[in-house]
Amino acid sequence: MKDTSMTKNIKISANNIDVYYGDKHAIKDVSVQIEDKTVTAFIGPSGCGKSTFLRCINRMNDTIDIARVTGHIAIDGEDIYDPRVDPVQLRAKVGMVFQKPNPFPKSIYDNVAYGPKIHGLSRNKAELDEIVEKSLRRGALWEEVKDRLHEPGTGLSGGQQQRLCIARAVATEPEVLLMDEPCSALDPIATAQVEELIDELRQSFSVVIVTHSMQQAARVSQKTAFFHLGNMVEYDETDKIFTNPEDPRTESYISGRIG
Amino acid sequence: MTSKSLLTEDKRTKARNAAERRFKSYGVAAIAVAMMALAILLTSVIVKGIGAFSQTYVTIDITLPADRLDKEGNRDPAEMAKTTTIGYASVLRDGLIDTLAAAGIETEVSAKDIGDMISKEASATVRNRVLANPDLIGETVNFNLLADGRIDGFFKGRVTMETASRDQNVSPEQLVLAEQMAEVGIIETRINWAFLSLPDASDQRPEAAGLGVAILGSLYMMIVVLVLALPIAVAASIYLEEFAPKNRWTDIIEVNIANLAAVPSIVYGILGLAIFINFMEFNQSSPLVGGLVLTLMTLPTIIISTRAALKSVPPSIRDAALGVGASKMQSVFHHVLPLAAPGILTGTIIGLAQALGETAPLLLIGMVAFVRDYPQAFSDSAGLFGDPSTALPVQIYNWTQRSDPAFVERAQGAIIVLLVFLLIMNAAAIILRRKFERRW
Numbered sequence A: 001m002k003d004t005s006m007t008k009n010i011k012i013s014a015n016n017i018d019v020y021y022g023d024k025h026a027i028k029d030v031s032v033q034i035e036d037k038t039v040t041a042f043i044g045p046s047g048c049g050k051s052t053f054l055r056c057i058n059r060m061n062d063t064i065d066i067a068r069v070t071g072h073i074a075i076d077g078e079d080i081y082d083p084r085v086d087p088v089q090l091r092a093k094v095g096m097v098f099q100k101p102n103p104f105p106k107s108i109y110d111n112v113a114y115g116p117k118i119h120g121l122s123r124n125k126a127e128l129d130e131i132v133e134k135s136l137r138r139g140a141l142w143e144e145v146k147d148r149l150h151e152p153g154t155g156l157s158g159g160q161q162q163r164l165c166i167a168r169a170v171a172t173e174p175e176v177l178l179m180d181e182p183c184s185a186l187d188p189i190a191t192a193q194v195e196e197l198i199d200e201l202r203q204s205f206s207v208v209i210v211t212h213s214m215q216q217a218a219r220v221s222q223k224t225a226f227f228h229l230g231n232m233v234e235y236d237e238t239d240k241i242f243t244n245p246e247d248p249r250t251e252s253y254i255s256g257r258i259g
Numbered sequence B: 001m002t003s004k005s006l007l008t009e010d011k012r013t014k015a016r017n018a019a020e021r022r023f024k025s026y027g028v029a030a031i032a033v034a035m036m037a038l039a040i041l042l043t044s045v046i047v048k049g050i051g052a053f054s055q056t057y058v059t060i061d062i063t064l065p066a067d068r069l070d071k072e073g074n075r076d077p078a079e080m081a082k083t084t085t086i087g088y089a090s091v092l093r094d095g096l097i098d099t100l101a102a103a104g105i106e107t108e109v110s111a112k113d114i115g116d117m118i119s120k121e122a123s124a125t126v127r128n129r130v131l132a133n134p135d136l137i138g139e140t141v142n143f144n145l146l147a148d149g150r151i152d153g154f155f156k157g158r159v160t161m162e163t164a165s166r167d168q169n170v171s172p173e174q175l176v177l178a179e180q181m182a183e184v185g186i187i188e189t190r191i192n193w194a195f196l197s198l199p200d201a202s203d204q205r206p207e208a209a210g211l212g213v214a215i216l217g218s219l220y221m222m223i224v225v226l227v228l229a230l231p232i233a234v235a236a237s238i239y240l241e242e243f244a245p246k247n248r249w250t251d252i253i254e255v256n257i258a259n260l261a262a263v264p265s266i267v268y269g270i271l272g273l274a275i276f277i278n279f280m281e282f283n284q285s286s287p288l289v290g291g292l293v294l295t296l297m298t299l300p301t302i303i304i305s306t307r308a309a310l311k312s313v314p315p316s317i318r319d320a321a322l323g324v325g326a327s328k329m330q331s332v333f334h335h336v337l338p339l340a341a342p343g344i345l346t347g348t349i350i351g352l353a354q355a356l357g358e359t360a361p362l363l364l365i366g367m368v369a370f371v372r373d374y375p376q377a378f379s380d381s382a383g384l385f386g387d388p389s390t391a392l393p394v395q396i397y398n399w400t401q402r403s404d405p406a407f408v409e410r411a412q413g414a415i416i417v418l419l420v421f422l423l424i425m426n427a428a429a430i431i432l433r434r435k436f437e438r439r440w
């Protein structure tokens, strides 16, 4: 046990997290250590709090008035709920791809360039062009849109929009990428491309992905967490979760009996 | 059980389709009624008001006698100013009589009545021209002068032989003479753009009354309203919608704004009178005070529509911006505001249109006064927009109060002008809306 945690760095350490939406207790005392340069999958039935927990990690829950988060989350040992932390700075470091594709109603180019622009990641237009191209390539979208970069991003198909959002998220070079069901609107080819991207990102970042596809979780992730009714039931090596889960609830979910 | 054919409608479908057809016809009927009401309104306004845009003029040659207009004989305007408009009126009368004789028109109408066919405004016009150019004295000059309001009314159909026989101000004989003059071209009715530029005129000379002062006053007030209300309302809305915590205080503010929008406009007039005139001692009747009062009145309208526009921007856009690490303010100004702009614009124009047509509060701050001097945008004595002025709706109100039917025609004409302005504003709103929307 000790050995494995020594070999891998802990990137995100969440301890005793509770989230309330008003009176509703959405996340119940969840603790999880997410490793660096690892893909971690969150699985679980709809409404169990996967997105809610994901949103704790980049403090997007701050924007929901009724949401209340307690507990500690540290990234690289720094408490992100410390009053000195500016959530804006945090979100530059922790990128997010949302469950529903939400491109800006601007051009494809501007969608991707927006993050680098506001964070001053490029010194001139040529550099910015380069970032945009690189990001779109990583989002497996470049070939499809390279001739119409200045058309509105909202004019793309649902799956293309989701890949645009992925490109937008990676354009700011985050250290952690949170992906909430990034492939739910994608066809198998684009899904394969995104999974390839996730694998590539793992070389340098830590990726947390929420997915409803067991196969995808098994394919891309090294660690898997199973959520059920706001609890984190089980968190372990992906292989172990899928072949030999400890908890009967995990087993029934994976074999399709609950959820 | 055999399955039903799709080729025949069953009972429920029939009833449902009938209900749908009924509902559609109610809708069409409602629209038809509305369109008809609008058509009747517009036709009546245009028919009654179009006359204000044409005016009857008398063209006469007047010999300007030195002995009557420049008694000292030194062509000094200061000295010549001693001759009043009454002195000029007799000169005009003699000029008209001479012109008639030259045209070979014989008439029984008395010299005084002939003189009365020219507007009382005309003598002032001639006097001003002579004082500005004393060398005209002794010359015979061709003047194009306003005809009296009754004569004007005769050519527009407002005055007839029959009404003239009961009227102290005009006689059927004068009308007969006017017809003769029209035949030889001494009298002519033509387009009168001066209606838009002249100031108001006194009760006795409706033919000289125009909307110049009122249009300027309304324009100044709209500038004040736009410059104050738009930024304040947008700032307030953005704060309330995007930044303010949702608690009891913001709830109270929200309810109050909604209530303010429903406060009768005259209350704003009382407020303006108390604060801006009595307490802050701004000038009465000034566009500044009028604009401030209308700003107060339009603020809630613009705030409500701006907040609605901001609310209608999908939250996922804000999430997207915050998600890539934009600050709240960046997300608002880069993404939310541009998307809300068309809605904000429409709200603002509706607010401005409402302000443009508002009468009651302006009456209370004295804008109903008779004003003949064009207000300056800025003057040393009165400051910014401090000159007394009137406004379009109060000018209309004012004219409908006067006894001479010629003023009713002018009031209707002013309504046309007001409607045209509103139309222009709405068109501007639509064009700007399109422009903003194209930027996705």
Ligand SMILES: Nc1ncnc2c1ncn2[C@@H]1O[C@H](COP(=O)(O)OP(=O)(O)OP(=O)(O)O)[C@@H](O)[C@H]1O
Residues within 6 Å of the ligand: A021, A024, A026, A045, A046, A047, A048, A049, A050, A051, A052, A053, A064, A066, A099
């Ligand atoms: N903004 C919100 N306000 C109130 N309740 C919320 C809000 N967002 C989520 N919830 C509640 O919190 C619980 C967890 O929601 P969450 O979106 O995290 O589920 P999820 O696991 O992501 O589900 P799915 O797989 O369907 O996306 C649900 O019961 C949901 O009703």
Ligand SMILES: [Mg+2]
Residues within 6 Å of the ligand: A050, A051, A052, A099, A180
């Ligand atoms: Mg979710």
